[in-house]
Amino acid sequence: MLHSTGILKQVGDDSTAHTKNSEIFLDENPHGDLTQIMFTHGLVSYAQLGEYFGSYGLREPQGPTHVPFTFAHGQPANTVWNVSHQDPKRKRTFMRSMTAMGSVAPVCGLYDFSWMAEALPYEDSKRVLLVDIGGGNGHAVRAICASGIPFHRCVLQDLDVVISEVAEAKDLSGLHLVSIDMHKEQPVKGALVYYIRYCLHNYGDDAVVNILKLITEAMSLDSKLLIAEQVISNPPSAHAAALDLLMLNVGGKERTRDAWARVISAAGLAIINIWSSAGGPHAVIECVKRLPE
Known part of the structure; x- marks a missing residue:
């Protein structure tokens, strides 16, 4: 079967060789x-x-x-x-x-992060510029900081077990590493940008509203929240439906534009733009704190 589908290549009558399709399954x-x-x-x-x-x-x-x-x-x-x-x-x-996810849905390209570097001279030197919530091994913050944002003005947050591994790697010098539970109070207050990438689709609506409310409470009036997720069509494509089914297994789901608008509004936020790729579901939802009516 693997020969017939081109995953492996038959060599002679009784030997097998790797192809580009099979080499991705090698270790690491x-x-x-x-x-x-x-x-x-x-x-x-x-x-x-x-x-x-x-x-x-x-x-x-x-x-x-x-x-x-x-x-x-x-x-x-x-x-x-x-x-x-x-x-x-x-x-x-x-x-x-998660590194592979970066090539499937690149961190940069949809949203222009360069304005953050340009804002450096005008921001308080003690202000955190970027909080990467649930940022894993730091692949996203690396990409974002390539636009000229210094590591020492950024915070990477994740579960303690993840942060411990990142700290051991010692390859993100200057970056502030903070262990958090995103279902509890956001410890970094008043950052310029809060960024959360492909985390919210792991949860149902009630949990997402709670996570977003905690971020909203930490934001200043000039803070931005960037949500990097899929914004699927209704009805969804076959690919989006398959991913939605995958997320069902962990208690989450993919969301349409209307579904995102509901949970974001319920958390006290307002959408100011949705940056998306032509014909693709990957998007960055740009939000600000909604002013009291």
Whole structure:
């Protein structure tokens, strides 16, 4: 089957060789890691969706526990992230897969971050310029800072287990590393920009509104919130529908423009622009704090 589909190449009568399609599955290839995540977080859960909905009813998972992924792994009362991080290899695979996401949905290109570097001379020297919420291994903050933003004016936030690994790598000198739970108070107040990339689609609407409210409370009136996510069409493309089904497994979902508008408004924010690619779902939603009426 692998020969016939071109994943592997037959050499002679009884030998096999790699192709470009198979080499991505070699150890520590981010694109292969992303495919592996699709299996562990997708197919394993899909196989038990019938049993899951039989137990919980035909409704969206309310998360962060009792979701198809944790149900399929025999730990329904645990969170997706706790289950994922129990296996060190699976945790490393997930972290590397986020690098591959950067090529699927590049950090830069849709939104022009250069204005932040241009604002440097006019901002208080103690003000944080960028807070990357749930920023993983820092792949996004690296890309953003390439526009001329110094690391020492930026903060990378994630779970303690992730931040510990980033600190050990010692390759983001000057960057402030902060362990957080994004479901609790945002510790950095009044930053110029808060940035959250492909985190909110992991959660249902109630959790997303809560996360956004906590960010809103930390924002100044001139702060901006940039949400990098998919904004899918209605009806969705086959690709968007497949990703929506994948996110269902972890208790999340992809959202349309109207769905994003609802959760953003409920958190006390206003959308000032949606920067998107022609014909693609990847977007950056630019928000500001809504003034009291």
